[in-house]
Amino acid sequence: MRPRIRRVLEILMRSDDWIPVSALAEETGAGVRTLFRDLLELEYFLRPYGATIDKKRSLGVRLSGDVSKLAFRGKNEQTRISWMTAEQRQLSILVFLAFNPRTVKLAEIATLFSVSDSCVSSDLKDLDAVLERSSPGVLIVRQKGIGVSLEGPEWRLRAAALDCIVQLLRPEQLLQVVRASGESGPIGRMAAVLGMVRDRERIVDAIARAEKRLMLHFSWADLSLLFVYLGLALKRKTVRHEGVEPVFLSPAALSVPEDVARDLWNSLAASDPDETVWLRAVLSSLEAGESGESVSVHPAVPRIVKQLSASLSAGGFTGCEFDPRLPSLLEAALSPIVCKKLFSIPVAGQFSFERLSFPSVSESSYDAVVRDTVIPLARELAGVDLSMRDLEPVRMALLTADGTLAPRKPNPRIVVTCLEGLCMAHLVTSVIRGSFPEVVVVASLSSDRLGEEWLAAERIDLIVSTFPTGLSSADEYLVSLPFDAAAFRTDFAKKISLFRARPDATAAGRSGSGEWNISPGSSDASAAPASAAFPEDAESAVDAPISLLQSFRLKLVDAPFLEEGLTALIAGEVAKGKKEMLRLKRDLDERESYGQVVLEQSGIRLFHCRSAAVGKPVGGVVRIAPGAPGGAPAAAMPGATYVYLIAPDPAKPGEIAALSKISVALIEDESFTLALRTQNESGIRKRLFAVFASSF
Template identity: 25%
Template sequence: MRLGQITARQRQILLLLMSRTEGMTAAEIAAEIGVSVRTVHREMEEIEKGLQGADVLLHKKSGTGIRLEGETPEGIAQLRKRLLEGKPADYSVEERKILMLCALLEADEPIKLFALAHSLKVTVPTVSSDLDELEPLMKRFKLNLIRRRGYGVELEGTEAVRRRAICRLAEEYLDYSDLVGDGYSDAREPVTARLLSMVGKPVLLDVEKSLWDMNWSWTESLSESAYTSMLIALSVSVKRIRQGRRMEEADIATQDGASSSMEEARDFAVRLGETLEIPFTDSEMKYISNLFEAARDMSEVSELAHTDVEMVEMAHRLIERVQRRTGIPFQEDRTLRAGLVEHIGAAMKRIREGTRIRNPLLSPIRKDYEELFGIVRHSVDELRLGLTIPDEEIGFLVMHFGASSERLNQLGHHLKAILVCSSGLSSSRLLGTRLNKEMPQIEVLGNVSWYEAARMPKEQYDLIISTIDLPLPKDRYVRLSPLLTADDKEALLQYIQSTSVKPGGSGTAVNRIEEQRKAASFERLRLQAALMNAIVSLLDGFHVHDLDNRPDDLEGTLNEALAKVYECGAVSDAEKVKERLLERERMGTQLIPDTTLALFHTRSRYIACPSLTLFRLAHAAPLEDGAEAGVILLMLAPKQLPKESLEVLSEISAMLLGSELIELMERGGEDEIRSYLAEELQHFFNHRP
């Protein structure tokens, strides 16, 4: 094959076919690389011509798809090597636009159009057209595109804005495995290579180590996405400082609460500066303190996802429809409901913001769960959400349902494993349930982030199973696909046999496993006690108040309600909590459909303990979209919330989908409501898996 004439897309198709030895249909290829089926067929014609004399045959068969086959044992391997070593004749449209944006973000002066065209191997008119399409994205990043004849093109924006744009691109186009793995080739993924360079990948783990060495409790409580976003932003800052692009005081907005982080930012900057031998100015330290506060806020943005009635109701309707079509009792699976509520909330945010959605498992999901994929797609379309839900998101939902269907037949366990996945809870749960079903000797303890896996004491687990490369020695973990293919199972068995942890072993390993079983029994009792304590504590603190509020004044109504909660000691800063509640209401009314009850909920570090309080209003309070509330249920929880408390709050929010509790909330007495909640939560406790 003449590699000098192969395009980036053709190279992408060939590498994809090499990874799918069983073959792929043109539709699967199109879905995987984001083009039309017609484009795939057109590219295949060119690929077939180019493969002549390459000792590789292209087989096309209706029904089974397209696959590559080597005429000699070395044929495929040699072709792969030549593809990875060679440079494509051009970039894909998406690659070209992102590379162009990267060049403009890094430039200190205007770039001539012909220089951009030459570097991207296209014509000047093509560059102009790409810039037209990129301009809305640049405006979203708060960057101005300046284009003048004879002057060139450049981006106008502060250093803070440029850094945020680089971080946003990195978060949208890089996977966790790109950031922390080590098996990466520049020639294979030009966009990934450029973004990793802009992020400063070589120093990212140094930044992370310095951050971890600070021993701050708040970093451990951050969500994985918030923690990783903060790491990327800190690493970008280091890279920009080394390039001489420093933050100016005027560029930094004062963020609410940032002053409390300033001392931490100074301590961290001193430690990191000594490690990397770079100085941090006061402006840079102020910027770091803002990053710390942003990470805290990002972790809180999820609010009480499991208690968001809109999300719970959406998950309930979806489960109901899929169950009706499959006959599988999905409604009985609380883990499925919790996973869907969490995923749907994040997915809706991504779709509404226009964030690029990637699902690297879409093609195998379509193949392994073909019927279920169609059922979930049809069920989602029936919900009429008013949004276009891409197949990538449907694929994630299918993984939740696939995991649930396989969770019904779990067997006993002998080894303990922790999972690290880059695609979120859906992929980890699918892999976990497949392991439980097909390799019952392995007990999955749970899903952890890549930075947690690197620090967990070895005594707490037998195996680390990851779907991404980790910053650990290769003998510390085994990498598998979330779909657990036959090759994956073989690799896992070989890994187990090559380590000191072996099923049915003798001596210390067996003794340790027996000790772990006994410890697990005690741990289960402890968790049950914690769950019951959470139920009793929440019900003990439940109260109903009649509120003589002013008409047409939601803010004043919340002030009065929170004053009652403040008196009980459940809230430390009522003003901060009120602002968060109002912000959530502005995103969409919290009124439960066809009722007068609104569920106002939030999770914040300004809340001392979980609380549930009902307020019956003298005057209806105005909500978003012209709605009005006659009753407000205030559900509050601290930022660091035990899993057991979250489960209880989630269960109560699910009860609000039933008419009986709604009627009690609107008209029943305090003791009557508490008794109903107690009975339902007792049932939940007794039947919890």
């Protein structure tokens, strides 16, 4: 808030009487016309706090409404976006107008983005040109003295808004909006101010139910796109429109059952046939997040893939020999692109990456085959115009052809996951398999399906991801984006060499040779150390179980006890000082923000994290006393059992291995989980000793 406006607010708060504008101008040292402009800006600041300014000719102005919340400092930053470039601001203005289907004053937009009215007018002129070029029929309507609004065919208007959002936010930023992470940061504030995050919980729950009906999980990028579309549709559901275009009535492109789309919409708003048709088109255009999961492909896609295979074979692309998995991967990559183009839904931009060469022909010839085959067939069979940029996912799928053979030895075991889409995960997988044949890729995922139980059950040693997962059951390697295969090979070889130097580093390695060799094709194979002897790690493999046995405690808590206080209780039990306790609670809360870990077999809830607040691995049990009433709705159930496992940060391999043994026992050893739920501290330690003894 500017100093003069803050001064005006202070003057108005001093009295409930009418204050002449001339008196305000005299006291603030500004002109009367300037004061009228300041009062208009002040109204927008007051609106979120339930207050307003009454104006009366010949009497003046005064505050009205609930003024009890006006003792704030700096909160105006929560209702303004002042950090954007001119291009970002223009995109945001269009998104704001789409999410607010009403006539908006220029002064409101100017205040929102901390610019002048003339700057907003200039931005609107630039937007006119953009809309004329990319979204014919969508117009910014100006009413002199009243304001501006976004008008036009409803579906084209929504598609234009989605396109602006895709240009404005990267996939991982959109995912932050969906997950409500970083709400206090610039992305979270921007989404809130533009109106993109209302009804977040209802929309997320409705999407989860739709995924269950379809028996699949959408990729992170397309899940975020669906979330934003539903928010936009709910804001615009009352806008009158002229029905749906014929393209939305084509059964060939609508692969999602109508009742799924109808039930999804009806769970959020009143029944509307047109909204159901539009939503069905959006759902049919989304990419599945895992291999083997897919909405039915567009009828034209199998023919396009078959012709592409024949063209590549005729062109001498010996590196593109299709294995049984590749055609289905190509169909899963191409079908969402065709459907999105058919319905004018934006295709999220793919990260750029180094272009890999095929052994027998030049790269330009390869691109020519894809361009000359896929683009004309898509136009002929599906009626859509594709560009090479749109076909990047298809290209990445083709690049996996050299790496689809299974590795010879199952060491080490990794999972590859990506928020951008399944094709990026498969591209990273193909590079790993081509250069590191000793590494086995257990799965390539795109959706948020990873969990501690799954990692332990599949004996995963390393998570290769484009986005921090926050999981602690396996080490994590973050892929640098934009993806560069040569740089990735070099850096990943270093990561594998560190694993190779660590004794007993993987679950698979414990029963095998324990010696991992980097593929001779790796550019960094010579960097791997000849010796794999870290004495301090070998020592930690013995010390860590002993430390856990000595420190493992049982805490009995009387009911009622609110679950939200568990992290504070655990931190108080483990940490030695107040500073360490606060640090550990923050680390536990941060891990919990990614989602609760509940073991399905036993019903035990697991708290775990890495924290610099502890110097050695710590574990224990919190058990709610049985037989007592539960109390408040958020209270823990009587007899509920909670296990906490805390690793130091940084942690030695032996310490992580000891905690992993407990994690595996929580999943596989029923006698151990029974002891945690029923026995005293001595009995629990006896079972814990048996867990460690069985692995030596």
